[in-house]
Amino acid sequence: MVTPADAASPRIATPAAADRRYVLTLGCPDQLGIVARISSFLAEIGGWITEAAYHSDADSGWFFTRQAVRADSVAIGLDEVRTRFAEIAAQWGPHTDWQVTDTGEQKSVVLLVSKESHCLTDLLGRADRGELPATVSAVLGNHPDLRELTERFGVPFHHVPFTGPDGKSGARARRAAFDQVEAIVDGYRPDAVVLARFMQILPPELCEAWNGRAINIHHSFLPSFVGARPYHQAFARGVKLIGATCHYVTADLDDGPIIEQDVTRIDHTDTVPDMVRQGRDIETLVLARGLRWHLEDRVLVRGRKTVVFN
Known part of the structure; x- marks a missing residue:
């Protein structure tokens, strides 16, 4: 049997430096000022936004967004990005669901x-x-x-x-x-x-x-x-x-x-x-x-x- 450690690495498209992105996704109770706060945060860390999508669900009262920024525009490391954003996300309630991922990390x-x-x-x-x-x-x-x-x-x-x-x-x-x-x-x-x-x-x-x-x-x-x-x-x-x-x-x-x-x-x-x-x-x-x-x-x-x- 072939084990994970023995397996050869199949081909994968690896993003060039300019194409690498940090992707922020968020779901939280809808309220005033979410977009403004996220935009301010991304500007503070130097994030060059390449994609931004939003959805406000009137039936559930839930807000969703996905933001992508150029990784090479952000001066701090990914762990620090997550640490700083965690402090912001906490203000939107305990059920807030968010993550920041790196397209440069192989999936x-x-x-x-x-x-x-x-x-x-x-x-x-x-x-x-x-x-x-x-x-x-x-x-x-x-x-x-x-x-x-x-x-x-x-x-x-x-x-x-x-x-x-x-x-x-x-x-x-x-x-x-x-x-x-x-x-x-x-x-x-x-x-x-x-x-x-x-x-x-x-x-x-x-x-x-x-x-x-x-x-x-x-x-x-x-x-x-x-x-x-x-x-x-x-x-x-x-x-x-x-x-x-x-x-x-x-x-x-x-x-x-x-x-x-x-x-x-x-x-x-x-x-x-x-x-x-x-x-x-x-x-x-x-x-x-x-x-x-x-x-x-x-x-x-x-x-x-x-x-x-x-």
């Missing part, structure tokens, strides 16, 4: 797969071309089918069977398998754990451990057709649109906060295989967009909803 992704290859192929290709702002550190499959494809890109593949020594599946075998999955994945300390058509339901404790990092692609325009065989469900209902949904994983099946969705039109002449083929195209695009926005800190979560500054 890591681990992909979980079964037998379907289209999402895996797309993400490996994007990472290999330097189009994904992270390293695909490893791929883990509950079947060995996608090992050759994965290793072709120089990425380590881990096979974790969900059957016991007797070849049978069951609660004990699944628990042992997920314990192994957790140990392998956590060994890479990933910023995102992507269920790229991983046809297993994560146990609640893993959903909690990977909260805000586990991302799933569901081959349906949620909340319609939750669970297995959504294209067959859609065909039986005679729908005219099919789609895909990229969302965060929670203990409630296919009910996590939605990051991205898209659809394509079909008609009565399309068979289930036609719908599956067209759906795969949407799945790859939706997953790639959602993962990129997550890695770029463009997704802010509040309860069951997201604000996506894309």
